[in-house]
Amino acid sequence: MDESEVEAPKAKPRPIVRLGIFLISHSLLFSVFCCTAGLLTLLLLPLLAKNTYISENALMPGSANPMLSSQEVSEANRLVKSLTSLDLQPKGSGIESQRLIAEFMSNLGAEVNYQKFYPRSNQFHPLHFFSYPDSGTTWVNVSCSSHGVNTIGIIRAPRGDGKEAIVLVTPYNPLKIGPGEALSLGITYSVFSLLTQVTWLAKDIIWLVVDSRYGEYAAVDAWLRDYHMPVFSGLGSVNAETCYGSNVQNEPKENLLTERKIHDGFRRAGTMAAALVIKVADRSEHFEDSLSIYAEASNGQMPNLDLINIVNYLAVHRQGLRVKVEKIWSLLNCKWLLILGEILESLGHVARSLNPQWKFGIPAADYVEGIATLASSLYYQALGVPTGPHGAFRDYQVDAITLEISSRVALNNKAKRNDFLLRGGWLIEGVVRTVNNLLEKFHQSFFLYLLTSPSKFVSVGVYMIAFALLVAPLPMVAASLYAEAHNVDPSSGKEKSTPSVRTTDELGITLTSCKWLNAAKIVFVVHLWGAVVSLLPYFICQIPSCTPTTRFGIWVLLSIFSLLILYLILGSPFSHVNASQPRKRDWVLLKSVTISVAFIGLCLMSVINFATAEIGALLMVPMCLMAQPLKLDVKSRSLRSFSRLVCNLALGFIAFPPVTFFVLKGVFEGFGGIAVGDFWNWLESIWEWSSATYLYLGMVYLPCWVLCIQVLCHRC
Incomplete structure (x- = not known):
């Protein structure tokens, strides 16, 4: 052969x-x-959560005894009394409270200056997503009475070179100072007073007293913008005379002397190592003093975990405070979660009986609480909206958190006020001293994590497994x-x-290839429509005197109309290359391309905001995988086909974004107070903050839902 x-x-x-x-x-x-x-x-993520730990050895939290004494507390108490009495005056104004705070700062030897800023309304603008924080800022020439004034005091570190700084932020409303705001100013002032006397300080201290009349976040963001991007047009700084106008003529001599100590220019320190927003809750706890930590920033950004670990360690082990993080309270009463927790607890007992070294399973109550905390952490990261003014610092890559202290006694109890000020001051002093030990920026610990409790976390290497399995x-x-x-x-x-049949046209392109191109064209048209739908709110917001319900209705009608227009211009979704050929495989190609685009969209979103991609995968993946023409299931008349038919109808209904919102809102908050305009208000809350979740909903999730509905309604 x-x-x-x-x-x-x-x-x-x-x-x-x-x-x-x-x-x-x-x-x-x-x-x-x-x-x-x-x-x-x-x-199972609460079971896989690890205990928090300090990754950076140089921090050494709690290694030194607190130095804050009753002397600083008495001075802070004097500031609290002065602010409270000023607020009770019939003609008290914000100007007087700002002067009073500046006077107390100046008496300590700090560098003090005012910063004038104009309120900026958060409005949807399609070109501001993923842009620099300063973009979209429009300053309006308004009168002096309609601007805010931040008061800034700076302590120069005796052992530092001026290249690093720690920021303490206390928001308050100068027109009406509540007891909580007065106490937060008192706590910060006591620490600020101590730091002017110590010799171990290696980082400058910036005390930013925020004018929160136009929003805490807006005031902090305005100061950070001027701090990092100097403005030389006169709007970046303001002197006392310009701020207070004609009132200076009638001021006593001692007030005029205080004003002369205020620097006219904008004062700066070094690069910010960390920032703490200090607040005292107006409400009182029933059993013990507590500390709530808020850490989520825009688009799911989180501060370095070491900063949270420092606060948690000092609050629990040094001051005996109960540390709390946000949780979804309605999940604590879910019976099926409790049953699942009991099953996992029983499995843990069995595993430990087989091998004592197998640490599997946690108490059922801890599991339910861990799920509620995990769901809250996942939701607020996916929402992409900051949970406090600390979010403004993360836009400039500065690690920051908000600390809200709650007392078990009434805030107007003068007998317990000194003790409350002392404990709060010790906590802030300990955090400042710990960060002062840091030789470089926070980098050792995690930036991508989910909290299951104040002392337990799930790192990205663990919770990304669930997303990878889903997609x-x-x-x-x-x-x-x-x-x-x-x-x-x-x-x-x-x-x-x-x-x-393998018929070929004049260009040598096979029929199946043309069908693939037709499916790709349909997917492209629908995603182009998603981009149009995402831009519509910008124009709808220009309509005056419209209720949220009316705007939502206009948005729905315009979305349907624009989809029909695109189909008429770029081609009907039911068009095909050769009408005489069978159409039963057209939906298969359409589903294939839809799934491919959904996979790409979820992967891209996981790079921007992993929590959004995680929640989106829970809804989008089953919807895309199970989509099949309802006509085929009706013809089949089998139990399997009927089950798939019911699942497709249920997923198609529940996965529609407004329906999903109302269902979740009803489950978590009750169905009693639901209104149609709530969905529009929720959308406003994420597009005003330029959250990437809004783009994901408009340009990935909604088009995929429309394509899946098109597959379900296909005439095969």
């Missing part, structure tokens, strides 16, 4: 290729396994559908033996 007639043995594909072919061939089983495993992994079936199912539409056996890569 001739050697040329002998067929050469075919080379076997690589193992990774064979694995991919196997998964594509068994995409249904792979999808069920991955989605189930992803959901279980998400529910893993998407490319496999897309490839399987593509192979099915082209009559290709995934296991062999060859065409199936069933006959198929």
Whole structure:
């Protein structure tokens, strides 16, 4: 036999290729396994949480005894009494309180200056997403009575070189100072007074007293903008005479002497190492003093975990405060979560009986509380809206948190006020002293994490497993559908033996290729429509005297109308290349392309805001995988088809963004007070803050939902 007639043995594909072919061939089983495993992994995150620890050894929290004494507390108490009495005066004004605070700062030897800023209304603008924090700022020429004034005091560190600083922020309303705001100013003043006397200070201290009449975040953001981007047009700084206008003529001589100590120019210190926003809650706790920590910033940004660990350690082990973080309270009463927690607790007992070193399982009550805290952390990160004025610092890559201290006694109890001021001052002093020990910026610990309690966290390396399992079936199912539409056996890569029509047009493009291009065109049109829908609120907001319900209705009508217009211009979704050819495989290609685009969108969103991608995958992945024409399930008349029909209808209804919002709002807050305009108000809260979640909803999630509905309604 001739050697040329002998067929050469075919080379076997690589193992990774064979694995991919196997998964594509068994995409249904792979999808069920991955989605189930992803959901279980998400529910098991409280069990996988680690105890928090200090990663940076140089911090050494609690290594020194507090130096704050009753002398500083008495001075702080005097400031509190002065502010309280000033607020009770019938003609008391914000100017007097700002002068009083500046006078107390000046008497300590600090560098004091005012910063005038004009209120900025947060309005939706489509070009401000992912832009620099200063973008979109429009200053309006308004009268002196309509601007805010921040008061800033700076202590120069005796052992520092002026290159680093720690910021203490206390928001208050100068027109009406509440007892909580007065006490927060008193606590910060006591620490500020101590820091003017110590010799160990290596970082400058900036005390920013924020005028919160126009919003705490806006005032802090205005100061940070001028701090990092100097303005030389006269709007970046203000002297006392300009601020207070004609009132200076009638002031006593001692007030005029105080004003001369105020610097006219904008004063700066070094690079900010950390920032603490200090607040005292007006409410009182029933059992013990507590400390609430707020850390979420814009687009899911979080401060370095070491900063939270420092505060938690000093508050619990030094001051005996109960540290709290936000949680979804309605989940604490979920019976199915309690049952799941009891099952996991029983499994933990069994595991420890087999091997005492197996530390699996936690008490059921701790599991439920961990789930409630985890859900809150995931929600606020996904929302992309800062939970306090500390979020303005994260826009400039400065680690910052908000500390809200609550007392177990009434704030007007003068007998307990000194003790409260002393404990709060010791806490702030300990945090400042710990950060003062830091030789570089926070970098050792985690920046991507979810909290399950103040002392437990889940790192990104753990909670990304749930997301990876949820999205893993998407490319496999897309490839399987593509192979099915082209009559290709995934296991062999060859065409199936069933006959198929392979007509070719003049350009040599096959019919199946044209169908793929038609599906891609439909997906492109729908996502282009999603971009149009995302821009519509900018124009709707220009309509005066409209209620949220009216604006929401206009938005829905314009969205439907724009979708019809795009389909008429760029082609109907039901158009195809050759009307005489069977259409039963058109929806398969459309579903394949839709799943591919959904996978790309989720992966891109995970880079911007992982929490948004995690929650989006919980809704989008089942909806995309189960979508199938309802007509096929009706014709089949089997139990499996009927189950799939019910699931598709339920997912299509629940996954619609407004319906999802109302269902979750009703589950967590009750269905009694739900209004149609609530969804519009919620959208406003995320687009005004330029949250990337808004773009995800408009340009990824909503188009994929429309495409899945189109698959369900396909006339196969």
